[in-house]
Amino acid sequence: MTDTPAQRCGLIAIVGKPNVGKSTLLNALVGQKVSITSRKAQTTRHRITGIRTVGASQFVFVDTPGFQTRHGTALNRSLNKTVQGAVGDVDLVLFVVEAGKFTPGDAKVLALLKPGIPVVLVANKLDELNRRADAAPWLQETAGKHEFAEIVPMSAKNRKDIERLFPIFEKYLPEQPWWYGEDELTDRSEKFLAGETVREKLFRLTGDELPYTSTVVVDKFDEEPSPKHKRLVRIAATIIVERDSHKAMVIGDKGERLKRIGTEARTELEKLMDCKVFLELWVKVRSGWADDEARVRSFGYE
Numbered sequence: 001m002t003d004t005p006a007q008r009c010g011l012i013a014i015v016g017k018p019n020v021g022k023s024t025l026l027n028a029l030v031g032q033k034v035s036i037t038s039r040k041a042q043t044t045r046h047r048i049t050g051i052r053t054v055g056a057s058q059f060v061f062v063d064t065p066g067f068q069t070r071h072g073t074a075l076n077r078s079l080n081k082t083v084q085g086a087v088g089d090v091d092l093v094l095f096v097v098e099a100g101k102f103t104p105g106d107a108k109v110l111a112l113l114k115p116g117i118p119v120v121l122v123a124n125k126l127d128e129l130n131r132r133a134d135a136a137p138w139l140q141e142t143a144g145k146h147e148f149a150e151i152v153p154m155s156a157k158n159r160k161d162i163e164r165l166f167p168i169f170e171k172y173l174p175e176q177p178w179w180y181g182e183d184e185l186t187d188r189s190e191k192f193l194a195g196e197t198v199r200e201k202l203f204r205l206t207g208d209e210l211p212y213t214s215t216v217v218v219d220k221f222d223e224e225p226s227p228k229h230k231r232l233v234r235i236a237a238t239i240i241v242e243r244d245s246h247k248a249m250v251i252g253d254k255g256e257r258l259k260r261i262g263t264e265a266r267t268e269l270e271k272l273m274d275c276k277v278f279l280e281l282w283v284k285v286r287s288g289w290a291d292d293e294a295r296v297r298s299f300g301y302e
């Protein structure tokens, strides 16, 4: 008779300063895109859970926004609150830094972590170090900065590195029944994913020109009966920018850029939701919204 191992389930927070690869890591761990990535710093604003069940263990991941220290606007204050909220009630924290670098920004994030919760130091982007031998003295020095439960040099873009992580994390999850089904990957709604997808395309296609204060609000998400398609979803979303010049930038020459944002988002959503999608995009100017607490709340960034 073989004993089946008891079910384990727990929360894992992914923290780190902007652009260290938190979203890339989460997506690779979950195996599907649930959090958006882009080269632009600070594209992750929401607390997103990704779920992955391996063997008897269910790993529930919480992504956190990049820890912003430079500006003090309401938006940034809201982001910082989310980070602090996310690290307080988890079973394990993955503290992500870039291998070979430990900056004051990293130190600030580390200082936020509550004592008593095990922290894994994830030294990401190892592939970007010219010589792996250079990592050894850096790892030794960084190990002294906190009582890390584990130290893992790796690359979130390397499949083998990702699969090695599950057995490492497993022992930190409490023995308890799973919270989600074995195949569930996220508890985010399709409406939420629609907004995130448009936002990703927006930032990808505007490069560094557009400030990160731009956002996307989904105004309509309706399923409609259709004789031609097994499922049809009609989505309307508004891209909110701070200035007229940003609006012109998003729309582009003869509307080309907005059209491309819409086409790319629609194609991706059709794949993600496995249905026909009609997507309508609007661009609106609301100046100063990032400084306005009430508005930040009404856009859903608690």
Ligand SMILES: Nc1nc2c(ncn2[C@@H]2O[C@H](COP(=O)(O)OP(=O)(O)OP(=O)(O)O)[C@@H](O)[C@H]2O)c(=O)[nH]1
Pocket: 016, 017, 018, 019, 020, 021, 022, 023, 024, 025, 036, 037, 038, 039, 040, 041, 042, 043, 044, 064, 065, 066, 067, 124, 125, 126, 127, 128, 154, 155, 156, 157, 158
């Ligand atoms: N070379 C290399 N690049 C990586 C790796 N992991 C992530 N990146 C890149 O680093 C950039 C930032 O990655 P993200 O996953 O968006 O970073 P993030 O920490 O979630 O960023 P914020 O949302 O700003 O907090 C992207 O261009 C990724 O492709 C890695 O292991 N190696």
